[in-house]
Amino acid sequence: MTPEEEAEFKRRQKSRNIVVAGALLFFVVLFYAITVARLGSQ
Amino acid sequence: MTTATPNNTSRARLEGGEPVHAAVLPAEWRDFYALTKPRVMTLVIFTAICGLLAAPGQIHPVLGFTAVLAIAMGAGGSAVLNQWWEADLDAGMKRTSSRPLPMGSIRREDARDFGLFLSGVSVFLMGVAIGWLAAALLLCAIIYYAVVYTIWLKPRTPQNIVIGGGAGAFPPLIGWVAVTGEVTAMPMLLFAIIFFWTPPHFWALALFVKSDYAKVGIPMLPVVAGERTTRNHIWVYTLLLAPITVAPWLISGTSWIYGTTALALSALFIALAIPVARRDAVIGEGDPMAEEIRLFKFSIVYLFVLFAALVADRVLEAQGLIGSGLFAGGVFA
Numbered sequence: 001m002t003p004e005e006e007a008e009f010k011r012r013q014k015s016r017n018i019v020v021a022g023a024l025l026f027f028v029v030l031f032y033a034i035t036v037a038r039l040g041s042q
Numbered sequence: 043m044t045t046a047t048p049n050n051t052s053r054a055r056l057e058g059g060e061p062v063h064a065a066v067l068p069a070e071w072r073d074f075y076a077l078t079k080p081r082v083m084t085l086v087i088f089t090a091i092c093g094l095l096a097a098p099g100q101i102h103p104v105l106g107f108t109a110v111l112a113i114a115m116g117a118g119g120s121a122v123l124n125q126w127w128e129a130d131l132d133a134g135m136k137r138t139s140s141r142p143l144p145m146g147s148i149r150r151e152d153a154r155d156f157g158l159f160l161s162g163v164s165v166f167l168m169g170v171a172i173g174w175l176a177a178a179l180l181l182c183a184i185i186y187y188a189v190v191y192t193i194w195l196k197p198r199t200p201q202n203i204v205i206g207g208g209a210g211a212f213p214p215l216i217g218w219v220a221v222t223g224e225v226t227a228m229p230m231l232l233f234a235i236i237f238f239w240t241p242p243h244f245w246a247l248a249l250f251v252k253s254d255y256a257k258v259g260i261p262m263l264p265v266v267a268g269e270r271t272t273r274n275h276i277w278v279y280t281l282l283l284a285p286i287t288v289a290p291w292l293i294s295g296t297s298w299i300y301g302t303t304a305l306a307l308s309a310l311f312i313a314l315a316i317p318v319a320r321r322d323a324v325i326g327e328g329d330p331m332a333e334e335i336r337l338f339k340f341s342i343v344y345l346f347v348l349f350a351a352l353v354a355d356r357v358l359e360a361q362g363l364i365g366s367g368l369f370a371g372g373v374f375a
Contacts, residue, residue, distance in 0.1 A: 005067070008067060009067055009068065012067055012068045012069075012070055013068055015070065015071055016068065016069075016070070016071050019071040030104075030108065030111075033104045034104060034105065034108055034170075034171045036104075037102040037104040037105050038102075038105070038171075040102070041102060
């Protein structure tokens with residue numbers, strides 16, 4: 001792998017990691033909100 | 043007949059060429075996003091929201107958002123599985139050859155795993171947050187599109203688009219059930235409206251856009267049965283659609299607002315379908331296909347206005363401004 005390819009590899013990996021982290025955070029918040037909403041309706 | 047048979051290697055096939063190895067670089071997150079067919083999802087989200095808003099009853103905004111999200115994720119998951127299975131076919135068609143799988147920018151097994159993951163999470167989310175009836179319907183929709191339509195019937199019958207329409211018809215039904223928790227006549231009618239709307243909508247498009255489905259062995263009706271038969275089919279489905287569209291009003295599920303909108307839209311749809319159905323000339327290369335293009339464009343407006351009227355009807359009824367029923371609270375009262 002050339003240095004350019006390695007840099008591109010790392011860039012793609014990093015952007016994917018950021019998206020996965022964002023998605024996980026979103027679902028943590030969503031499940032908290034769902035729990036609150038469901039408890040509130042009971 | 044050609045059928046797509048995915049293999050388990052990381053091969054992809056470029057347009058008209060030999061299989062090539064997918065790039066060693068990891069796929070971009072944008073490639074995964076593109077696999078979910080975001081443009082198709084717009085209509086899915088719209089009809090799901092309409093089903094949700096038109097249903098009698100209340101749903102907490104967070105739960106309503108979650109229901110729509112789960113439906114969108116399920117639609118995305120089944121779209122990914124559809125492209126995983128049809129990667130070889132997509133490579134052979136101009137319209138689809140630049141998708142991530144034929145381009146080799148994502149590994150085939152990664153697409154399959156992503157599709158399964160997205161589908162699984164969507165059903166789980168729907169079940170846990172909303173209810174298991176809505177989740178079961180979502181699972182049915184995913185299996186219907188990814189297995190019954192994509193794998194089984196699409197390569198086998200020219201009626202594939204009729205059957206495929208069923209997959210697009212699920213979102214308002216699921217949205218409705220997410221609120222009420224039960225399947226009644228009204229959500230079934232919403233399902234039927236999109237089911238019967240799809241064939242004239244798609245076949246009008248198929249008449250003026252020459253696709254290369256035939257090249258990859260998919261038996262689309264205009265190719266297999268010819269234009270005359272396709273025009274007859276458009277006419278029959280347009281006539282079947284009209285009473286189904288008006289039915290929610292006739293069974294007193296809506297007020298005159300939806301009823302008159304449905305009547306007007308149906309009359310227009312039929313009026314625009316007549317010249318398309320009657321045309322018999324052999325279409326040449328330079329034909330502008332104005333009638334077919336007009337019918338196709340109107341079919342999109344038709345669905346949006348119809349569902350918007352349904353929601354407006356319910357909102358006004360909830361505000362106490364109109365009553366529900368055939369002639370209730372309106373100009374006929």
